Amino acid sequence: MDRRDIEYFLAVVDHGSFARAARSLRVSQPSVSDAVRKLERGLGVALFDRSSKGATPTATGIRMLAEAREIERKFQLLEHDARAETKTKRAHLHLALPGILAVHPMADLLSAFLAQRTEVDVRLSDPPTEQAVWEAVASGAADFGFVTQLRQPGFHSLFLGTHRLVAVFPPGTPPGLGPVDVDEFARSAWVSGPPRGFFSRQLVDEQVKARGLVQNRLVVTDHRQAIGPLTLKGAGPSLLNPIEAADLVARGAVVRPTTPVFERPYYVIYSDSADVDSDERRHFLAVASALVPEFDATHRSALEVCDGSL
Structure with missing residues (x-):
């Protein structure tokens, strides 16, 4: 599991479909689908119920959502701190x-x-x-x-x-x-x-x-x-x-x-x-x-x- 997998998982949850998630991330839909499937294989569970209308988180996906957002928040804090270090020292x-x-x-x-x-x-x-x-x-x-x-x-x-x-x-x-x-x-x-x-x-x-x-x-x-x-x-x-x-x-x-x-x-x-x-x-x-x-x-x-x- 890497940060990209978490980012793509959250995008699918937020946008309700793999296609809309891909557009928001400006990547191809197969890239999003592959990342989520990789995440599901690693966890051994399905994270989304897929249908022609879109993608809905499963019960496991919902339970994982809060943890995924916290991981993404920590990544963003690390990025913020790293950028701050490269700027004029304050x-x-x-x-x-x-x-x-x-x-x-x-x-x-x-x-x-x-x-x-x-x-x-x-x-x-x-x-x-x-x-x-x-x-x-x-x-x-x-x-x-x-x-x-x-x-x-x-x-x-x-x-x-x-x-x-x-x-x-x-x-x-x-x-x-x-x-x-x-x-x-x-x-x-x-x-x-x-x-x-x-x-x-x-x-x-x-x-x-x-x-x-x-x-x-x-x-x-x-x-x-x-x-x-x-x-x-x-x-x-x-x-x-x-x-x-x-x-x-x-x-x-x-x-x-x-x-x-x-x-x-x-x-x-x-x-x-x-x-x-x-x-x-x-x-x-x-x-x-x-x-x-x-x-x-x-x-x-x-x-x-x-x-x-x-």
Whole structure:
């Protein structure tokens, strides 16, 4: 299997026929057909149901689609990085962080940093777990990482603030119900991400297990950006940071505090061996340090908005 096979497979899916896929790729139809047949022989399964009307993915083809798109996306990223290396050298930063920190504090931090350093290219990546963030920084793949726990020697860290999570309920939920306890989470069909990579889920799972409870039902999504909309549409409550929750309150959601309080600090980390003498890295740390009071003020302001929905 090579990249061309993946590219041709995706083109047939997107265009619904081998002929239209060939035209979009500006190659002959036999080239597309041969590439897909080669892929099918290698996998030992049919990927398309073929008819005079076109080509429709089989069940196996549909299952393969998401993986194929991810492979193609990674190829495109590699090409982008390779092209960037051949252009005029520009300073760049690679930041690895879990999704929950991409909204706060990253939005404010990057805005302040890039306002002063317009010549720096920045890339944000979302490793699947916090351990993967540490590994990215340790290997040099990322210049800085953002984590909620300090657990490994050989790194420097800067405390940035604390995330206190709140429970968000759909519009129409009666206000004034008081704090949500772990028993209620265990009974509820709440909206969450998978255990790996979602520390809100990890916190609840730890408490449920510690109390010997059994989780009733979960609505699990890999897409963090879907949690808020699913909650608003009544799929179930969710556990979010107050910055995200405040946006949902403006759209009618109801927020309740939790007991116990779910909160964790967050830090920026970098390796002992990292080159922090470079201007962009040194400046990034300086901006992050200067914004710590602002991060706290933003968090408190969002909590006040959430408290107003109780």
